[in-house]
Amino acid sequence: MQKINKNAVLALLSLTSLVFLLFQLYYYKFYLSQKNGAVFSKVRGSQSGQDSTRWHVVRKFLGLLSSHNIPVYLIDPLILGLVDKDFEQIRSSPDSPSPECRYFCAPRDFTTFALLDKTWKHEVGLFRTAEKMGFQWLKIINKDPRLDGMDDLSGIEIPLHYIFKLASHAIHLVVFYERSGNYLWHGPLRLKQHMDRKFVPFRKLHFGRYPGAYEKPELLLVSIDDLKVQIPKNPSSFLEEMSHSRFLECRYREARAFFQLYPDDASLDAVEFRKKAKSLLHLAALTLNNLGVKFWLSSGTCLGWYRQCNVIPHSKDVDLGVFIRDYKADIIPAFQKAGLPLKHKFGKVEDSLELSFQGEDDVKLDIFFFYEEDDHIWNGGTQAKSGKKFKYLFPKFTLCWTEFVELKVHVPCETLQYVEANYGPDWKVPVKTWDWKSSPSNVQYNGVWPVDEWDDVIQIY
């Protein structure tokens, strides 16, 4: 009796363990095919099988695209970061076989590639081949921002992101569009209601939380881990650019509403002024960019962008902001060289610096320098005849890209606070008479320049 019992127990346990073994195998398989690698790798930790999976997925994906003649380039910050460390070596020996998988096997959930929209046709064939190769894919489309600024055009929605998933790894393909202002733009990644929220851990994506603006990159064909792939020619500057790439779209809908209330000035004068302001802004942007001085739209120009997506025709100048830490002595000669003579200079580098340049036909370019304090940022103003100083206070802000009069420029990301600080809660109402000493709601009296400094801090040409 006892013997039988023991045998039975043994048999039962063997059976159970067999069942569990099968179950484990099934579960393993299920994981590989259904769930993303993130969960898996988190639990299991990194292991060599996983590493080579990533490499294989990337290889398959590159094969898929090259079979359809679609040129992509690598923008994955993780891999580019690794590549950047060994950049000299990679660049100098483009074809040498690599002894070990150092980049594409690095633990991560995604590999990110970029695709220029105009270099491919939105073809169905790609997805069919992808499916045949075992990829699952997700396409994120949205409105075309290039048509957003226009009244009542309803274009087709454009693809912004693709995600290809195979086994435990996913490829994030970001579609870049060329926009007016000679830059590249990628859209935000927003899931529509019916979409599978669990397709991949979207939070871990490096691109898509916000739209982004980039310069057109120069590309370099390299061989990384025995895979031929295009990467930005200068990975470190690309990574730097990426960290400040957030893009704000102009508020076209609000701008249209504004023009409903206050019809646009279509007089010849207004047209002319806008044209001049635009070319002055282009010239200023070119000059400052060449110097490597970061600037943003300030005061009236910023208000024009924010409120009506255009230059305010009754403003008489173009206003830019620059952080004082970015000040360079070359600024004045550079503008003079560009044909914009200095009109006046108020303040000094240590305090309330402000430069004005004379553009074509009375259109003036004002550059205000901003001083950062612990809890606010300010710029200064000076009244020439009395030597009075003024201070304009702003809450702290960061810089975002936007597009304005066919130019990629910076604006404060927290634009509303910035505009409200400057123009008060009624910024939506156009005001034709504006006194820079008293009208701004953030102005503070800041004393008087000592008379002996006047020659230095009040220069008028």
Place this chain on the structure above:
Amino acid sequence: MDEWKPNPAIKPHKKRSWYLAWKYKLMNQRALRKLCQTGAVLFLLVTVIVNIKLILDTRRAAYEEEEESAQDYDDEMLNVEVPRHPVSNKKVLDVEVYSSRSKVYVAVDGTTVLEDEAREQGRGIHVIVLNQATGHVMAKRVFDTYSPHEDEAMVLFLNMVARGRILIFTIKDEGSFHLKDTAKNVLKSLGSQVAPFLSWRDMWTFVGKKGGEVYGEKHAKSPALSTWGDPVLLKTEVHLTSVEDAECHWPDTELNRRRKRFCSKVEGYGSVCSCKDPTPIEFNPDPLKDNEVFDVPVAVIAGNRPNYLYRMLRSLLSAQGVNPQMITVFIDGYYEEPMDVVELFGLSGIQHTPISIKNARVSQHYKASLTATFNLFPDAKFAVVLEEDLDISVDFFSFLSQSIHLLEEDESLYCISAWNDQGYEHTAEDPSLLYRVETMPGLGWVLRKSLYKDELEPKWPTPEKLWDWDMWMRMPEQRKGRECIIPDISRSYHFGIVGLNMNGYFHEAYFKKHKFNTVPNVQLKNVESLRKDAYETEIHRLLGEAEVLDHSKNPCEDSFVPDTEGRVYVMFIRMEQEADFTTWTQLAKCLHIWDLDVRGNHKGLWRLFRKKNHFLVVGVPASPYSSKKPTSVTPIYMEPPAKEEGAVAVPAVAAAEQT
């Protein structure tokens, strides 16, 4: 291993003894055995527990991950899903058709799909085509068979409709006066009993399947010439077929999927939807060598004339050097059918909410389209602007590719146009010849981005101004003395008969006989001499070699030009100052070329062909070329017609501009 083999030679007894021996042996090591057993049990239990834990862990990890993964990426705007009508599985459609003097309507399952009670409009036979599987309206047409030739158009249309479709006919006002036997026979072949006997002011409704059964027909005879037949209302039921039966079985390719989508929605496009051997929708014309315009965006300006758009896109996509990726069709209004046509060809289309009315609407549509084009292609320096009622010549892009550098380099140029206003069958001859003209012809032209962005866009007429965009562009404030380059033989053909400012008569008189190049790969010959100064040299050379015609003869007569070929002739007309076109207008009239306003001039000089001779007309003394006139020659002066006619011509000019 050998011992394990069952050996038939060994006796069972022996086997048993071996088993006992083994058992005994193990019994002797009881302690060890027990240990082994316990170990195994423990091991198995641990495995089970670990496994269960693993499963639970991964589950929870995955769940947490998913929970937080997507929040940031949710579309902020909740997608308001349009509640879809449940697909009705109904197999029967109720159809109501009404015919009367002043009103017609058709209702399908209670939904009115046609209603026309406008006065002075919609006379004739209304035809509606329904999909036999879904009941959707695929085409709606009205043929004014009271007027001549409309019955032919109806026959053409009915022949294009695929077999099996459901056809609904109803007459408004009068539909028999010019309904000839051919058309009546076609209606009869569809199963109509009444059609052959339809007569003056009869009312008639008919529902039938093409090539199949008749669902109903009603007819009311007109009792007398001066009165109409009584209104008739036909109520009938139509049995739907299955979707499979209503579709063709083309091989499953990307192209055919597009075709299928198109053909299940609309009707009246003929062989593109034919089940056997359908006409291609991809053309793959030869690429152009050194194509300078491959990256130039093409904006097709369209309204709601889908059949025109279809014809236009076919010719455009067949032109050598076309790049379909650069084509965008801009549709003025939310019309479905033009969009279907655009999708059929795999192009991108953009719809534009109509702003304003009439000319201003067209003008606003142009502005939006041009702005959008340069937004979508920010790299482009130019845009090709086309309209939906143009045929495009096979060498259209070749023509542009050879000439576009001029527009980039020569500041004195305003545009390049594919259209020669004066290029009729009898006045154009040389496909390789180009001109400079002071007028802007439009009808297939190239616009420079800087011109648009810096000059035109900021000043574009606002919606409340009922201006024609092209008239506005021709105004001196905009044109600023710049000129356009045009070919002698047009690279586009204007086939539109219905349009804002267009009607059949007008088209016949001014557009039908226009010459259109059909020769591929024409090598343009005088491209460099079209630059501002070079062109003057060229004109002086031409005038120098030109023979002066006999000015005593009537320039309208054929004999004015000798029966030669390939010569250059010049005539001088009176032109007191720059804006004096009295004689020119009369000359244009008798030559049967464009005479509604002045077109095709360059500094008081017109260039055309007569009897295959190059024929130059110089306005004296306004033209700087007047100096070429021999002193003995008196410029010809032609009397303008009586005032009355002039007055009639004025509205015609306005009507001619935009089509």
